[in-house]
Amino acid sequence: xxxxxxPVVGVAALSAGFGDRTALRDVSLxxxxxxxxxxxxxxxxxxxxxxxxLNRMHELGAGAWVRGRVTLDGDDLYGPDVDAVQVRRxxxxxxxxPNPFPTLSIRDNVAAGLDLNGFARAERDDRVEAALKQAxxxxxxxxxxNRSALALSGGQQQRLxxxxxxxxxxxxxxxxxxxxxxxxxxxxRVEELIHELKDRLTLIVVTHNMQQAARISTRTAFLxxxxxxxxxxxxxxxxxxxxxxxxxxxxxxxx
Amino acid sequence: xTQSRWARRAATDAAMTWLCGLAVAVTLVPLVSxxxxxxxxxxxxxxxxxxxxxxxxxxEVGGGVGNGIIGSxxxxxxxxxxxxxxxxxxxxxxxxRGDGTAGRxxxxxxxxxxxxxxxxxxxxxxxxxxxxxxxxxxLAGSLALAILMVPMLARGTEETVRMVPRDLFEASLGLGVxxxxxxxxxxARTAAGGITTAxxxxxxxxxxxxxxxxxxxxxxxxxxxxxxxxxxxxxxLIFNYAVSPYPDWQKQAWGAALLLxxxxxxxxxxxxxxxxxxxxxxxx
Numbered sequence: 001x002x003x004x005x006x007p008v009v010g011v012a013a014l015s016a017g018f019g020d021r022t023a024l025r026d027v028s029l030x031x032x033x034x035x036x037x038x039x040x041x042x043x044x045x046x047x048x049x050x051x052x053x054l055n056r057m058h059e060l061g062a063g064a065w066v067r068g069r070v071t072l073d074g075d076d077l078y079g080p081d082v083d084a085v086q087v088r089r090x091x092x093x094x095x096x097x098p099n100p101f102p103t104l105s106i107r108d109n110v111a112a113g114l115d116l117n118g119f120a121r122a123e124r125d126d127r128v129e130a131a132l133k134q135a136x137x138x139x140x141x142x143x144x145x146n147r148s149a150l151a152l153s154g155g156q157q158q159r160l161x162x163x164x165x166x167x168x169x170x171x172x173x174x175x176x177x178x179x180x181x182x183x184x185x186x187x188x189r190v191e192e193l194i195h196e197l198k199d200r201l202t203l204i205v206v207t208h209n210m211q212q213a214a215r216i217s218t219r220t221a222f223l224x225x226x227x228x229x230x231x232x233x234x235x236x237x238x239x240x241x242x243x244x245x246x247x248x249x250x251x252x253x254x255x
Numbered sequence: 256x257t258q259s260r261w262a263r264r265a266a267t268d269a270a271m272t273w274l275c276g277l278a279v280a281v282t283l284v285p286l287v288s289x290x291x292x293x294x295x296x297x298x299x300x301x302x303x304x305x306x307x308x309x310x311x312x313x314x315e316v317g318g319g320v321g322n323g324i325i326g327s328x329x330x331x332x333x334x335x336x337x338x339x340x341x342x343x344x345x346x347x348x349x350x351x352r353g354d355g356t357a358g359r360x361x362x363x364x365x366x367x368x369x370x371x372x373x374x375x376x377x378x379x380x381x382x383x384x385x386x387x388x389x390x391x392x393x394l395a396g397s398l399a400l401a402i403l404m405v406p407m408l409a410r411g412t413e414e415t416v417r418m419v420p421r422d423l424f425e426a427s428l429g430l431g432v433x434x435x436x437x438x439x440x441x442x443a444r445t446a447a448g449g450i451t452t453a454x455x456x457x458x459x460x461x462x463x464x465x466x467x468x469x470x471x472x473x474x475x476x477x478x479x480x481x482x483x484x485x486x487x488x489x490x491x492l493i494f495n496y497a498v499s500p501y502p503d504w505q506k507q508a509w510g511a512a513l514l515l516x517x518x519x520x521x522x523x524x525x526x527x528x529x530x531x532x533x534x535x536x537x538x539x
Contacts, residue, residue, distance in 0.1 A: 055429065057425065057429065085428075086431065087431075088428060088431040092430065095425065101423060101426070101441060102423075103445050103447070112441075113430035113431065116430065116432040116436055116440055116441075117430070161426070165429065165430065
């Protein structure tokens with residue numbers, strides 16, 4: 001495995017699970033800044049757990065535990081005086097199913113993170129517009145910002161959720177199978193968006209779709225049964241895997 | 256063979272359909288006849304002075320239930336002030352932390368409270384408030400009504416808040432919003448329609464209660480807006496007038512009953528309107 005050029009998120013000896021069940025076993029990897037890292041693996045391999053450990057969402061589940069170290073730009077995210085809420089402000093998240101706030105308008109959805117965190121109202125509209133433009137949604141919704149977010153199509157809703165996450169200007173954006181609930185055209189748009197966003201921030205995308213991982217990512221991590229099997233440049237991992245299990249998985253022999 | 260089986264099934268079907276219709280009729284007949292009786296007998300008592308003036312002494316014709324209307328409004332207002340924060344607060348707690356020991360205890364107690372006969376709530380307030388204060392009061396009546404509202408509010412709030420998908424809570428957390436803020440400003444706001452329904456239903460229930468008011472708010476022949484004084488109310492007024500031997504009072508009892516029915520009807524309609532169009536559960 002070649003070392004990433006400029007690591008921003010560091011994971012060291014990370015194990016996590018619920019109660020006596022271990023979902024993630026001793027995972028270590030360094031994630032490159034301003035790149036897209038894909039996390040692939042069969043269902044139940046721990047890829048979502050890994051993602052949710054990075055912004056301290058995992059610990060919200062009943063009986064959840066985490067061991068090991070996660071750093072962001074050198075800061076220990078599980079340090080004794082670190083507030084999980086502050087971590088989530090630096091590391092945003094987009095979920096599998098589009099989940100706009102149903103009672104809020106399109107504008108208020110994008111501004112929700114700003115409003116709830118007490119940001120100044122003055123630059124609100126500018127930041128909403130900027131976030132919607134970054135999420136490639138501005139042209140479609142500029143004339144109906146006050147309409148309900150539920151009036152949008154599924155793909156638009158997901159880009160709205162991406163805009164909502166971008167509005168608070170996180171350093172890292174986690175995406176948990178962001179296109180798996182979308183049709184092929186909406187999926188293509190989200191993938192295109194991921195490609196554009198990596199100039200702005202660091203993206204980590206969980207996907208069970210290997211073609212998608214190959215299309216969007218610079219590096220790919222393959223997880224199996226809670227362990228990190230292989231982590232390499234995407235091209236190398238797909239064309240010349242070093243591990244037998246990786247080769248079997250990417251060639252479709254199991255999973 | 257098959258034909259006779261078919262005929263038997265058709266006959267069973269017809270009989271069952273007919274029985275269901277009968278059940279509906281048995282349910283509707285008393286309701287409709289009751290409504291009809293209240294409207295028919297109460298409408299003739301209604302007039303502007305009936306709504307705005309004080310009761311007259313026995314023997315004098317006329318008089319109204321104005322103090323009962325104001326008194327009921329005062330009692331409901333105070334009961335809501337006491338009951339809504341407690342009931343909705345308990346519901347939010349149950350929805351957020353309801354699976355622990357504390358949550359199970361609170362839910363169990365709320366269920367018992369929901370089963371307490373309303374007259375017992377009145378008795379408890381009599382011992383707690385009326386005896387120490389040496390006085391019947393609107394406050395005591397409101398407290399008794401609030402005790403009846405709290406379990407309804409807690410259950411209604413918990414049920415609607417739990418219907419809000421966890422996705423929304425996590426989405427808010429993912430934006431770096433604190434847990435309590437996400438719960439209150441995203442989840443509870445999404446459930447606001449359902450909570451409003453619970454509030455309207457609880458108020459409708461409280462508005463019609465008579466027993467807990469008899470020895471707490473008592474009643475009053477005059478205007479009262481002070482919480483520490485005995486207060487007239489529509490249900491108690493109906494009770495007193497209905498059991499009286501005077502035809503004029505009995506007629507006014509019907510009028511007051513019609514007023515109360517309209518009030519409860521409006522509250523129930525409001526409860527339905529609050530959740531119409533926008534469903535708290537989100538989704539598409």
